[in-house]
Amino acid sequence: xxxxxxxxxxxxxxxxxxxxxxxxxxxxxxxxxxxxxxxxxxxxxxxxxxxxxxxxxxxxxxxxxxxxxxxxxxxxxxxxxxxxxxxxxxxxxxxxxxxxxxxxxxxxxxxxxxxxxxxxxxxxxxxxxxxxxxxxxxxxxxxxxxxxxxxxxxxxxxxxxxxxxxxxxxxxxxxxxxxxxxxxxxxxxxxxxxxxxxxxxxxxxxxxxxxxxxxxxxxxxxxxxxxxxxxxxxxxxxxxxxxxxxxxxxxxxxxxxxxxxxxxxxxxxxxxxxxxxxxxxxxxxxxxxxxxxxxxxxxxxxxxxxxxxxxxxxx
Amino acid sequence: xxxxxxxxxxxxxxxxxxxxxxxxxxxxxxxxxxxxxxxxxxxxxxxxxxxxxxxxxxxxxxxxxxxxxxxxxxxxxxxxxxxxxxxxxxxxxxxxxxxxxxxxxxxxxxxxxxxxxxxxxxxxxxxxxxxxxxxxxxxxxxxxxxxxxxxxxxxxxxxxxxxxxxxxxxxxxxxxxxxxxxxxxxxxxxxxxxxxxxxxxxxxxxxxxxxxxxxxxxxxxxxxxxxxxxxxxxxxxxxxxxxxxxxxxxxxxxxxxxxxxxxxxxxxxxxxxxxxxxxxxxxxxxxxx
Numbered sequence: 096x097x098x099x100x101x102x103x104x105x106x107x108x109x110x111x112x113x114x115x116x117x118x119x120x121x122x123x124x125x126x127x128x129x130x131x132x133x134x135x136x137x138x139x140x141x142x143x144x145x146x147x148x149x150x151x152x153x154x155x156x157x158x159x160x161x162x163x164x165x166x167x168x169x170x171x172x173x174x175x176x177x178x179x180x181x182x183x184x185x186x187x188x189x190x191x192x193x194x195x196x197x198x199x200x201x202x203x204x205x206x207x208x209x210x211x212x213x214x215x216x217x218x219x220x221x222x223x224x225x226x227x228x229x230x231x232x233x234x235x236x237x238x239x240x241x242x243x244x245x246x247x248x249x250x251x252x253x254x255x256x257x258x259x260x261x262x263x264x265x266x267x268x269x270x271x272x273x274x275x276x277x278x279x280x281x282x283x284x285x286x287x288x289x290x291x292x293x294x295x296x297x298x299x300x301x302x303x304x305x306x307x308x309x310x311x312x313x314x315x316x317x318x319x320x321x322x323x324x325x326x327x328x329x330x331x332x333x334x335x336x337x338x339x340x341x342x343x344x345x346x347x348x349x350x351x352x353x354x355x356x357x358x359x360x361x362x363x364x365x366x367x368x369x370x371x372x373x374x375x376x377x378x379x380x381x382x383x384x385x386x387x388x389x390x391x392x393x394x395x396x397x398x399x400x401x402x403x404x405x406x407x408x409x410x
Numbered sequence: 411x412x413x414x415x416x417x418x419x420x421x422x423x424x425x426x427x428x429x430x431x432x433x434x435x436x437x438x439x440x441x442x443x444x445x446x447x448x449x450x451x452x453x454x455x456x457x458x459x460x461x462x463x464x465x466x467x468x469x470x471x472x473x474x475x476x477x478x479x480x481x482x483x484x485x486x487x488x489x490x491x492x493x494x495x496x497x498x499x500x501x502x503x504x505x506x507x508x509x510x511x512x513x514x515x516x517x518x519x520x521x522x523x524x525x526x527x528x529x530x531x532x533x534x535x536x537x538x539x540x541x542x543x544x545x546x547x548x549x550x551x552x553x554x555x556x557x558x559x560x561x562x563x564x565x566x567x568x569x570x571x572x573x574x575x576x577x578x579x580x581x582x583x584x585x586x587x588x589x590x591x592x593x594x595x596x597x598x599x600x601x602x603x604x605x606x607x608x609x610x611x612x613x614x615x616x617x618x619x620x621x622x623x624x625x626x627x628x629x630x631x632x633x634x635x636x637x638x639x640x641x642x643x644x645x646x647x648x649x650x651x652x653x654x655x656x657x658x659x660x661x662x663x664x665x666x667x668x669x670x671x672x673x674x675x676x677x678x679x680x681x682x683x684x685x686x687x688x689x690x691x692x693x694x695x696x697x698x699x
Contacts, residue, residue, distance in 0.1 A: 131602055132520035139511035140526070142571035147533040149553065150544035157544055216415050217431055224434070225689060226682075227442040233681040234446075235631045237649040238670045241656055242449050245663070251463045253448070260464075285441070293692055304412025311416060320414055346539040349633050353653060366539055366634075373543055374638070383543045391540035398535040 154391075157384035164378050175385040185386070187360050188368040192345055194276055195364060199344040203284040203291070204337060210288070211295030212325065225296075229289040239286040240353045244269075247278060247354075269354045272361040279350040279362060287343075291336050298332040299325070331408060338401040342394055365390050446674075453477060453668035460663045473664065480668035484661060488644070489651040490672065496636075496647060497629040499563055500570040504625045505618065507571045512580035513606050517592060527581070530574040539634075545569065546638050565639035570629060576621050583617040584610060620691040623684050630677060648673045 158175055162168035179185050214224050231239060246253045247268035255265040268278045302325065310320045326333075348366040355362040357371045365386065373383035420427050452460060456471040480486050511530075515523050549559045549569075559565040587610060595605045611618070636647045643654065652669055655661050661669075681688060 128518050128602075129520045132514040132518035132523070135510040135514035135518065136520070136526070138507040139571055139577070142507065142568050143530055143533065143574075145548055145552065146545050146569040146572040147536065147541065147574075148529065150541040150548055151533075151536060153547065154541060154544035157547070162547075212414065213430075213434060215413050216420075217434065218420070218427075219431055220435060224438055226685065227438045229681070229689065230442055230446060230678070233627070233677045234674050235649050235677060236633055237652050238449075238674050241652065241666065241670055242445060244656075245452075245667075246445070251461070251465070253465055256463070256465055285445075289442075290692060293689055297692075299413070300411065307412055307414060307416070317415055317419070325414055342537060346537055348539070353656070369539070369542065370634075373546075380543055380547065387540045387543055391537065394537045394540065395535055398537070402535060 154384050154387055157381055158388045160381045160384075162380040162384075164380065168381070171381065175381045178382060179385050179389070184360070184363065184368060188363050188365050188386075189389075191276060191351075191362060192347070192364045195280055195347055196341060196344045198277060198280040199283060199347075200337075200340065202280060203288050203344075204340055206284070207288045207291035207336075208295055208329075208333065210292045211299055212321070214292070215296060215299045225293065228292050231286050232289040234286070236286065236349045237353070240282060240349055243282045243285075244354055269362075275355055275359070275361045279347070279354060282354070283344070283347060283350050291340070294336060295329065295332065298329050302328045331404070335401065335404060338397050338404070342397050342401070345390070345394060449667055449674075450671050453480075453664050453671055455664055457662050457664055476662075476664040476668045477672070480665045480672065484655060484665060484669055485651075486648065486669050486672055489646060489648040492645065493630060493647045493649075496563055496566045497626045500567050500629045501622055501625045503567045503571050504573065504576060505622065508573065508576045508621070509580060509606075509611070509618075512577050512584055513610060515577075516581045516584035517589070517605075517610070518602065527577075530577055533572070534574045534578075542634070542638070549639050559639070561640055561642040561645040566629065566632075566636060569635070570625065576625070579617060579621060580614070583614055587613055616687075619684075620687050623680065623687055624691060627677065627680065627688075 157168070159170060159172060160168040161171045161174075210228065214221070214228075217224070249255060249265070249267050249270055252268070254268065258265045266274055269275050306324045306328070307320055310324050315323065346366055347364050348370070351357075351359070351362040351364050351367050352370070357363070357367050357375060363371075369383045369386045369390070372379050372386060451469050453476050454471075454473055455466070455469045456473050459466060459469065459471045514520060515527055520526075549565045551558060559568075591609060592605050595609045600608065631649070632647075633649050633653070636650050637653070640646045640650060643651065646654070648669075652666075652673060655669070656666060
């Protein structure tokens with residue numbers, strides 16, 4: 096800030112009192128504040144308009160157009176959707192995505208809850224457990240995925256070495272149709288479960304201790320306390336994390352892209368198919384946009400429930 | 411603090427408690443720390459040792475040169491520098507523009523302010539992936555300006571600003587700052603900008619810290635968006651470059667592992683320094699959405 100000039104100094108001594116300003120002065124102030132506010136917001140608004148609001152409209156429009164980046168886009172009606180629904184890959188991608196999400200829920204949804212309850216009962220090494228479980232979340236996803244690629248290596252990857260070392264059958268992991276999706280879920284779960292675990296831990300610490308004391312006095316066993324105190328107290332958080340996880344896992348991309356490629360029908364997911372339609376071979380942006388719209392419709396339903404839930408909790 | 415199992419119950423089953431504690435410690439070490447250990451030490455091994463059918467736990471060969479080789483021969487120095495520029499630039503844009511929006515909405519209360527906030531919050535419902543294609547097309551040919559931002563930092567910086575969550579968190583924090591404080595500053599002759607700079611921002615240090623950390627982590631970890639908008643290898647982030655190198659060329663495994671370690675170091679350092687804010691921000695995010 097520059098040093099105040101003499102004129103500004105005298106102004107400071109006799110500040111304008113907003114309450115006693117003449118009407119025109121008040122109006123001018125309101126207008127001034129509005130102009131200033133919009134000047135402040137201009138940059139942010141432009142970014143939202145360019146990368147959020149306009150793309151939403153454009154994405155829907157695009158799904159009814161033929162656009163390959165070479166010729167000018169033109170309207171094709173519902174042709175993209177017709178093409179999409181007859182493409183067997185569309186159904187494969189959706190089936191894989193749903194299986195992935197389902198598997199991720201079985202693994203990645205209950206394990207963090209279990210871990211958090213366990214860690215909350217341990218009196219020692221709390222800091223260590225927190226850092227350890229959250230460490231994979233901090234690693235860039237590409238690092239996680241490439242690291243696991245070496246673990247999964249069917250030749251002398253670490254996993255198969257360990258399995259054969261203890262006399263168990265080895266696996267082809269990502270390279271066999273029957274285990275590929277599961278292998279991807281395993282990586283994704285390892286990389287992400289720390290977030291949910293720490294959120295549950297925070298939720299557990301918000302449960303008033305008196306509830307457990309009262310239950311104990313009433314003769315409730317540990318399991319009864321878990322079922323009748325812990326679980327009901329966490330119910331809201333469990334629901335929120337369930338929705339967040341569904342929304343996140345349905346957009347899975349890097350694991351199939353990097354570990355099994357964009358053409359593998361065993362692991363192709365919705366996001367991979369969008370990428371493939373738009374950026375490989377045919378550059379069909381209209382078809383990719385139509386695929387995005389189907390993903391958006393499904394995810395918007397979950398997002399709407401999520402937003403309503405969190406807003407009702409706040410008020 | 412009282413939890414599910416009381417102190418007396420723990421004392422009664424001391425042996426069981428320490429058995430569980432030991433088992434969990436070992437399991438966590440193996441599951442979460444060992445892969446990182448394997449990555450760091452794997453980079454130190456020679457390619458010959460890495461190719462052995464039975465992996466060695468402690469490197470027998472010691473080749474710290476793979477880190478130096480990765481840094482220079484895989485051009486990791488360049489990608490690392492790119493990522494730093496993208497992350498800090500994005501952070502700066504987020505701080506300046508999102509704080510300005512949040513301040514205007516919270517304290518200047520413009521006409522249609524609520525509509526704008528609503529429009530921003532509504533965008534939280536849009537999964538980023540659903541906007542991928544049209545946002546990509548926007549980057550290739552920005553409406554009104556007609557410029558192509560592919561392979562430029564702007565393609566990462568500008569979309570980062572359009573984050574309703576940041577604005578929401580900042581606005582809620584600004585809302586809690588009493589207006590009396592702002593009025594007092596105004597009576598002392600401070601303009602709106604001066605009030606923001608000298609009153610609001612110093613009070614907002616905690617929330618600015620959390621937004622900053624998450625902004626930098628977010629940009630550093632991002633993959634799909636930079637993959638699309640930075641096709642030119644020289645402009646790529648470390649993540650995209652590692653992906654490309656792993657898919658296309660024959661990089662020796664130890665050099666690749668060194669690259670992975672280098673890509674992780676900034677995140678691990680940030681995590682170890684800002685643990686408290688990161689874990690705190692995470693749980694606050696869970697409760698407040």
